[in-house]
Amino acid sequence: MKLLNERAQVKLAIKNWLGIYGAEYTYPEDNRGIKVGAELMALDPETATARDVADIIGESFWAHEKPCSECGTRTWNIIKFEEMEGPMDDSTIIFICRDCLVKALRLIEGDSYGETQILPSSTRDQ
Numbered sequence: 001m002k003l004l005n006e007r008a009q010v011k012l013a014i015k016n017w018l019g020i021y022g023a024e025y026t027y028p029e030d031n032r033g034i035k036v037g038a039e040l041m042a043l044d045p046e047t048a049t050a051r052d053v054a055d056i057i058g059e060s061f062w063a064h065e066k067p068c069s070e071c072g073t074r075t076w077n078i079i080k081f082e083e084m085e086g087p088m089d090d091s092t093i094i095f096i097c098r099d100c101l102v103k104a105l106r107l108i109e110g111d112s113y114g115e116t117q118i119l120p121s122s123t124r125d126q
């Protein structure tokens, strides 16, 4: 499992973009003449925001709030779970938000605040 908050995604976006296109790549589509790789390398990955990355690359695809696979909420507070059984194409990836992780813990621990507890606490453990 991997935390995919804004900081982690900014670092991944810079690394992945440079890994694919390199430092000298210039966008041909809009003739901006921006050396995207060089501009990404000039960012401080410890302080840069997803907005900074999107402004340089020209799209927010590389670092953005991901939707929780359980409840659909888009958030930076999200954990990526990846099942890697068999060939890569068959891997299953899900994203779970903090709230759903808390609900899952309550389910496991039988917390009376959990939404889907089957038995009332007075009859549990009997």
Ligand SMILES: [Zn+2]
Binding pocket: 068, 069, 070, 071, 072, 073, 096, 097, 098, 099, 100
């Ligand atoms: Zn959720």
